[in-house]
Amino acid sequence: MERDHVDRMLQAWTDRDPQLATEPLAVAGRILRLARFLDIAIARGLTPLGLSFEDFDVLNTLRREGGGPVRPSALARAALISSGAMTARMGRLQNRGLITRTGDDGDRRAVQVSLTADGEALATRALAAVLDADESVLAPMDAASRTAVADGLRTLLVPLEHSGTA
Structure with a gap:
Protein backbone atom coordinates (compact mmCIF):
# COMPACT_ATOMS: atom_id res chain seq x y z
CA MET A 1 0.00 0.00 0.00
CA GLY A 50 -21.27 32.66 -4.63
CA LEU A 51 -21.70 30.79 -1.35
CA SER A 52 -19.47 30.13 1.60
CA PHE A 53 -19.87 26.83 3.40
CA GLU A 54 -21.47 28.72 6.29
CA ASP A 55 -24.14 30.26 4.05
CA PHE A 56 -24.68 26.92 2.33
CA ASP A 57 -25.21 25.36 5.76
CA VAL A 58 -27.90 27.88 6.70
CA LEU A 59 -29.73 27.55 3.38
CA ASN A 60 -29.72 23.77 3.44
CA THR A 61 -30.52 23.53 7.14
CA LEU A 62 -33.55 25.70 6.42
CA ARG A 63 -34.37 23.59 3.36
CA ARG A 64 -34.00 20.36 5.38
CA GLU A 65 -36.35 21.81 8.00
CA GLY A 66 -39.01 22.25 5.31
CA GLY A 67 -38.09 25.69 3.96
CA GLY A 68 -39.66 27.64 6.79
CA PRO A 69 -41.01 29.43 8.54
CA VAL A 70 -38.54 28.65 11.32
CA ARG A 71 -37.40 30.76 14.25
CA PRO A 72 -33.75 31.78 13.97
CA SER A 73 -32.96 30.17 17.35
CA ALA A 74 -34.26 26.80 16.13
CA LEU A 75 -32.34 27.24 12.88
CA ALA A 76 -29.15 28.02 14.83
CA ARG A 77 -29.60 24.89 16.96
CA ALA A 78 -30.17 22.75 13.87
CA ALA A 79 -27.08 24.26 12.19
CA LEU A 80 -25.03 23.87 15.41
CA ILE A 81 -24.02 27.55 15.58
CA SER A 82 -24.60 30.46 17.95
CA SER A 83 -27.56 32.79 17.51
CA GLY A 84 -25.12 35.66 16.87
CA ALA A 85 -23.48 33.79 14.01
CA MET A 86 -26.94 32.93 12.65
CA THR A 87 -27.99 36.60 12.70
CA ALA A 88 -24.95 37.61 10.61
CA ARG A 89 -25.52 34.82 8.11
CA MET A 90 -29.22 35.61 7.81
CA GLY A 91 -28.40 39.23 7.05
CA ARG A 92 -26.16 38.22 4.13
CA LEU A 93 -28.71 35.75 2.81
CA GLN A 94 -31.60 38.22 3.13
CA ASN A 95 -29.59 40.88 1.28
CA ARG A 96 -29.15 38.40 -1.58
CA GLY A 97 -32.89 37.68 -1.66
CA LEU A 98 -32.43 34.06 -0.58
CA ILE A 99 -34.40 34.20 2.66
CA THR A 100 -37.11 36.35 4.19
CA ARG A 101 -37.54 37.32 7.82
CA THR A 102 -41.07 38.09 8.91
CA GLY A 103 -42.77 38.73 12.22
CA ASP A 104 -44.01 35.79 14.23
CA ASP A 105 -47.81 35.94 14.59
CA GLY A 106 -47.58 34.18 17.96
CA ASP A 107 -44.86 36.43 19.43
CA ARG A 108 -44.44 40.00 18.21
CA ARG A 109 -40.84 40.08 19.51
CA ALA A 110 -39.80 37.07 17.41
CA VAL A 111 -39.17 36.57 13.71
CA GLN A 112 -39.59 33.65 11.37
CA VAL A 113 -37.17 32.75 8.57
CA SER A 114 -38.16 31.21 5.25
CA LEU A 115 -36.43 30.39 1.99
CA THR A 116 -37.43 32.42 -1.04
CA ALA A 117 -37.92 30.65 -4.37
CA ASP A 118 -34.42 31.82 -5.36
CA GLY A 119 -33.08 30.53 -2.03
CA GLU A 120 -34.70 27.13 -2.55
CA ALA A 121 -33.27 26.89 -6.08
CA LEU A 122 -29.77 27.91 -4.96
CA ALA A 123 -29.89 25.58 -1.95
CA THR A 124 -30.76 22.70 -4.29
CA ARG A 125 -27.88 23.51 -6.65
CA ALA A 126 -25.49 24.02 -3.72
CA LEU A 127 -26.37 20.67 -2.16
CA ALA A 128 -25.68 18.96 -5.49
CA ALA A 129 -22.29 20.72 -5.65
CA VAL A 130 -21.41 19.64 -2.10
CA LEU A 131 -22.45 16.05 -2.75
CA ASP A 132 -20.33 16.06 -5.92
CA ALA A 133 -17.36 17.38 -3.91
CA ASP A 134 -17.87 14.71 -1.25
CA GLU A 135 -18.03 12.05 -3.95
CA SER A 136 -14.83 13.32 -5.58
CA VAL A 137 -12.95 12.88 -2.30
CA LEU A 138 -14.54 9.51 -1.44
CA ALA A 139 -14.28 8.05 -4.97
CA PRO A 140 -11.38 5.68 -4.17
CA MET A 141 -13.54 3.84 -1.59
CA ASP A 142 -16.07 1.16 -2.44
CA ALA A 143 -19.47 0.99 -0.72
CA ALA A 144 -18.36 -1.54 1.91
CA SER A 145 -15.34 0.59 2.86
CA ARG A 146 -17.50 3.69 3.12
CA THR A 147 -19.92 1.87 5.41
CA ALA A 148 -17.08 0.60 7.60
CA VAL A 149 -15.53 4.08 7.90
CA ALA A 150 -18.91 5.69 8.62
CA ASP A 151 -19.61 3.09 11.32
CA GLY A 152 -16.18 3.62 12.89
CA LEU A 153 -16.57 7.39 12.92
CA ARG A 154 -20.05 7.05 14.46
CA THR A 155 -18.49 4.93 17.22
CA LEU A 156 -16.19 7.87 17.98
CA LEU A 157 -18.79 10.62 17.62
CA VAL A 158 -21.71 9.25 19.64
CA PRO A 159 -19.99 9.33 23.05
CA LEU A 160 -18.51 12.76 22.28
CA GLU A 161 -21.95 14.11 21.35
CA HIS A 162 -23.45 12.67 24.53
CA SER A 163 -20.69 14.16 26.68
CA GLY A 164 -21.56 17.67 25.53
CA THR A 165 -17.90 18.62 25.23
CA ALA A 166 -17.93 19.26 21.51
Whole structure:
Protein backbone atom coordinates (compact mmCIF):
# COMPACT_ATOMS: atom_id res chain seq x y z
CA MET A 1 0.00 0.00 0.00
CA GLU A 2 1.25 3.47 -0.86
CA ARG A 3 2.41 5.62 2.05
CA ASP A 4 0.75 8.94 2.81
CA HIS A 5 1.78 12.07 4.69
CA VAL A 6 0.66 10.59 8.01
CA ASP A 7 2.78 7.45 7.45
CA ARG A 8 5.80 9.66 6.82
CA MET A 9 5.05 11.76 9.91
CA LEU A 10 4.67 8.66 12.09
CA GLN A 11 7.94 7.24 10.77
CA ALA A 12 9.71 10.51 11.53
CA TRP A 13 8.39 10.40 15.10
CA THR A 14 9.45 6.76 15.46
CA ASP A 15 12.94 7.66 14.22
CA ARG A 16 13.12 10.66 16.58
CA ASP A 17 11.57 9.08 19.69
CA PRO A 18 10.85 5.31 19.44
CA GLN A 19 9.15 5.33 22.87
CA LEU A 20 6.53 7.90 21.84
CA ALA A 21 3.02 6.37 21.57
CA THR A 22 1.94 7.79 18.20
CA GLU A 23 -0.82 5.28 17.37
CA PRO A 24 -3.65 7.83 17.84
CA LEU A 25 -2.08 10.00 15.13
CA ALA A 26 -2.64 7.26 12.57
CA VAL A 27 -6.39 7.91 12.82
CA ALA A 28 -6.61 11.48 14.13
CA GLY A 29 -4.04 12.81 11.69
CA ARG A 30 -5.88 11.26 8.76
CA ILE A 31 -9.25 12.60 9.94
CA LEU A 32 -7.81 16.10 10.18
CA ARG A 33 -6.14 15.90 6.76
CA LEU A 34 -9.26 14.44 5.17
CA ALA A 35 -11.37 17.24 6.68
CA ARG A 36 -9.03 19.78 5.09
CA PHE A 37 -9.27 18.10 1.67
CA LEU A 38 -13.08 18.01 2.01
CA ASP A 39 -13.14 21.72 2.97
CA ILE A 40 -11.15 22.57 -0.17
CA ALA A 41 -13.31 20.42 -2.47
CA ILE A 42 -16.53 21.84 -1.03
CA ALA A 43 -15.29 25.43 -1.28
CA ARG A 44 -14.43 24.82 -4.95
CA GLY A 45 -17.95 23.51 -5.54
CA LEU A 46 -19.65 26.43 -3.78
CA THR A 47 -17.51 29.29 -5.11
CA PRO A 48 -19.21 29.40 -8.54
CA LEU A 49 -22.54 29.72 -6.70
CA GLY A 50 -21.27 32.66 -4.63
CA LEU A 51 -21.70 30.79 -1.35
CA SER A 52 -19.47 30.13 1.60
CA PHE A 53 -19.87 26.83 3.40
CA GLU A 54 -21.47 28.72 6.29
CA ASP A 55 -24.14 30.26 4.05
CA PHE A 56 -24.68 26.92 2.33
CA ASP A 57 -25.21 25.36 5.76
CA VAL A 58 -27.90 27.88 6.70
CA LEU A 59 -29.73 27.55 3.38
CA ASN A 60 -29.72 23.77 3.44
CA THR A 61 -30.52 23.53 7.14
CA LEU A 62 -33.55 25.70 6.42
CA ARG A 63 -34.37 23.59 3.36
CA ARG A 64 -34.00 20.36 5.38
CA GLU A 65 -36.35 21.81 8.00
CA GLY A 66 -39.01 22.25 5.31
CA GLY A 67 -38.09 25.69 3.96
CA GLY A 68 -39.66 27.64 6.79
CA PRO A 69 -41.01 29.43 8.54
CA VAL A 70 -38.54 28.65 11.32
CA ARG A 71 -37.40 30.76 14.25
CA PRO A 72 -33.75 31.78 13.97
CA SER A 73 -32.96 30.17 17.35
CA ALA A 74 -34.26 26.80 16.13
CA LEU A 75 -32.34 27.24 12.88
CA ALA A 76 -29.15 28.02 14.83
CA ARG A 77 -29.60 24.89 16.96
CA ALA A 78 -30.17 22.75 13.87
CA ALA A 79 -27.08 24.26 12.19
CA LEU A 80 -25.03 23.87 15.41
CA ILE A 81 -24.02 27.55 15.58
CA SER A 82 -24.60 30.46 17.95
CA SER A 83 -27.56 32.79 17.51
CA GLY A 84 -25.12 35.66 16.87
CA ALA A 85 -23.48 33.79 14.01
CA MET A 86 -26.94 32.93 12.65
CA THR A 87 -27.99 36.60 12.70
CA ALA A 88 -24.95 37.61 10.61
CA ARG A 89 -25.52 34.82 8.11
CA MET A 90 -29.22 35.61 7.81
CA GLY A 91 -28.40 39.23 7.05
CA ARG A 92 -26.16 38.22 4.13
CA LEU A 93 -28.71 35.75 2.81
CA GLN A 94 -31.60 38.22 3.13
CA ASN A 95 -29.59 40.88 1.28
CA ARG A 96 -29.15 38.40 -1.58
CA GLY A 97 -32.89 37.68 -1.66
CA LEU A 98 -32.43 34.06 -0.58
CA ILE A 99 -34.40 34.20 2.66
CA THR A 100 -37.11 36.35 4.19
CA ARG A 101 -37.54 37.32 7.82
CA THR A 102 -41.07 38.09 8.91
CA GLY A 103 -42.77 38.73 12.22
CA ASP A 104 -44.01 35.79 14.23
CA ASP A 105 -47.81 35.94 14.59
CA GLY A 106 -47.58 34.18 17.96
CA ASP A 107 -44.86 36.43 19.43
CA ARG A 108 -44.44 40.00 18.21
CA ARG A 109 -40.84 40.08 19.51
CA ALA A 110 -39.80 37.07 17.41
CA VAL A 111 -39.17 36.57 13.71
CA GLN A 112 -39.59 33.65 11.37
CA VAL A 113 -37.17 32.75 8.57
CA SER A 114 -38.16 31.21 5.25
CA LEU A 115 -36.43 30.39 1.99
CA THR A 116 -37.43 32.42 -1.04
CA ALA A 117 -37.92 30.65 -4.37
CA ASP A 118 -34.42 31.82 -5.36
CA GLY A 119 -33.08 30.53 -2.03
CA GLU A 120 -34.70 27.13 -2.55
CA ALA A 121 -33.27 26.89 -6.08
CA LEU A 122 -29.77 27.91 -4.96
CA ALA A 123 -29.89 25.58 -1.95
CA THR A 124 -30.76 22.70 -4.29
CA ARG A 125 -27.88 23.51 -6.65
CA ALA A 126 -25.49 24.02 -3.72
CA LEU A 127 -26.37 20.67 -2.16
CA ALA A 128 -25.68 18.96 -5.49
CA ALA A 129 -22.29 20.72 -5.65
CA VAL A 130 -21.41 19.64 -2.10
CA LEU A 131 -22.45 16.05 -2.75
CA ASP A 132 -20.33 16.06 -5.92
CA ALA A 133 -17.36 17.38 -3.91
CA ASP A 134 -17.87 14.71 -1.25
CA GLU A 135 -18.03 12.05 -3.95
CA SER A 136 -14.83 13.32 -5.58
CA VAL A 137 -12.95 12.88 -2.30
CA LEU A 138 -14.54 9.51 -1.44
CA ALA A 139 -14.28 8.05 -4.97
CA PRO A 140 -11.38 5.68 -4.17
CA MET A 141 -13.54 3.84 -1.59
CA ASP A 142 -16.07 1.16 -2.44
CA ALA A 143 -19.47 0.99 -0.72
CA ALA A 144 -18.36 -1.54 1.91
CA SER A 145 -15.34 0.59 2.86
CA ARG A 146 -17.50 3.69 3.12
CA THR A 147 -19.92 1.87 5.41
CA ALA A 148 -17.08 0.60 7.60
CA VAL A 149 -15.53 4.08 7.90
CA ALA A 150 -18.91 5.69 8.62
CA ASP A 151 -19.61 3.09 11.32
CA GLY A 152 -16.18 3.62 12.89
CA LEU A 153 -16.57 7.39 12.92
CA ARG A 154 -20.05 7.05 14.46
CA THR A 155 -18.49 4.93 17.22
CA LEU A 156 -16.19 7.87 17.98
CA LEU A 157 -18.79 10.62 17.62
CA VAL A 158 -21.71 9.25 19.64
CA PRO A 159 -19.99 9.33 23.05
CA LEU A 160 -18.51 12.76 22.28
CA GLU A 161 -21.95 14.11 21.35
CA HIS A 162 -23.45 12.67 24.53
CA SER A 163 -20.69 14.16 26.68
CA GLY A 164 -21.56 17.67 25.53
CA THR A 165 -17.90 18.62 25.23
CA ALA A 166 -17.93 19.26 21.51
